């Protein structure tokens with residue numbers, strides 16, 4: 001990753017999150033801005049070793065449900081092939097967090113390294129027993145929540161950066 005200056009407003013958000021100590025005293029140096037319209041999501045994935053061990057997200061605009069999945073291969077190994085192996089995405093989905101507007105999510109340890117996360121491409125979410133923080137969010141089982149446009153600021157500390165500038169376009 002090549003270091004570039006963040007816009008001042010985004011730097012302020014990154015500094016505020018860093019001041020909570022979530023990056024072990026380090027300052028965030030990477031922000032990803034994603035916009036999701038209703039019906040849009042992100043496939044289950046791992047963020048990979050670049051950002052380990054902590055990822056934080058400021059949630060703006062609409063709520064969403066962030067879903068967590070067991071990875072197929074690792075679960076097969078750890079269970080020694082015993083018992084039913086979850087195969088479909090639905091079976092592998094074991095937990096969700098309801099992300100409310102203006103909330104901060106801090107993902108670390110197993111939730112970050114062991115499981116996959118994703119957002120389903122739907123326009124409406126139903127609160128099920130898998131939504132672990134429903135009570136904290138005043139959501140009731142069976143509630144239907146219509147999504148609007150959501151913007152997420154995913155703020156991280158990337159340990160390895162190149163302190164050189166990049167040139168876009170042709171040098172004269």
Ligand SMILES: O=C(O)CCC(=O)C(=O)O
Nearest residue numbers: 032034042047057152154
């Ligand atoms: O928008 C979000 O909250 C999740 C984004 C995400 O998982 C990613 O960019 O890796």
Ligand SMILES: [Fe+2]
Nearest residue numbers: 045046047117
């Ligand atoms: Fe991610």
